[in-house]
Amino acid sequence: MKDDTGKEAAKVQLILTAALQTFAQYGYRKTSMEDLARASGMSRPALYQYFRNKEDLACSLVRGYFTDAAQKVAEALAQTGTPEAVLEAAFRAKLDGMEALLSSAHGEELLELGHSVSADEVVEGVARIEQLFTQWLQAQLAAGTVHFDAEAEEVAQVIMAALDGIKRPPFDRIDRNLVLLAKLFGRGLSR
Template identity: 40%
Template sequence: MPRAQSLDPKVKSILEAAFTCFMNYGVQRTSMADIAKAAGMSRPALYLHFPNKDAILEALISGYFTQAAADMADALRQAGSAADCLLAAMLAKDGEVIEKMMLTPHGPELLDLKQTVAREVVAAGEDQMRAVFAIWVKEGVAAGSLTLARTSGTAEGFANTLLLALLGLKAGFTTIETYREGQRVLAESFGAMIEA
């Protein structure tokens, strides 16, 4: 479940319940009745907050991306090598969500939300993440700690390629250990490319 400090407590409870239901039953099989029951409220009360399951899914995804982008930006501000910062940002991007998804048979469905009604929310969230990486690169180049001399492009191009690599990694892993190892390799490779 995405972390959300400023949410209304009832909305937060609904989103937590929905995430649990989606993990247990899958998005397609989860009903509004399931979510209402898990949230400890009636269906009419649930409908006062969300008109349908798609709106709940979109709120979950949007909240995840907003929190992940903020956590990534914080991680990139830490001291250390470019590889260290990138790995910290990759770990921050996932939070605890990825490991929870690995423990359920419905995790892959949640990991591939581009094919859902929320595809525009996913695209906007990925844009947020690209922007976080691009800003970090631009600031690092300006400060002299990073360089684009070994790349054939811009900070935005670097950020886009990095995010595409991360998305590809997410699509191809089989265990959390292989995924984390893939993140480490990507962080070291991309970090070496831009370290000044």
């Protein structure tokens, strides 16, 4: 029997990529499974073999985003450099891949999915990334590179809340705000 795992994974990735583009173009509410099937180059019944419904597809997108983001954040936090530089790299890693959503006319609606359709995936993904920041903060504190009068977990939660806070309209300020946020945290922790 032939192993089609790679072929199936490629098909799922094609569907997810098409779904992200379609959601960005039409918004989540206005996108139908027919739209998603057409964008994926398949019939609606074929699409249902991969995803139960639009919500299942959206949750898969969110899980994939957080899996990629966690890996990129871990790599960024493993770099050497000033806390400011490392945090900027980690913040960029966390927000990497969100450009299509944030540049879309439907960016706000798509971000709100994290509070409704894919809330569980967001909670799990945020916790994973918070843990990475917690571990980095603990290591930096032990090395004497940063100083703070709180639990590392609390500082990591504040970092994540601040990152979430810069994902607000107008979205064209995110890059500038990201740099400012890294400076504020980096310099504040370095004192």
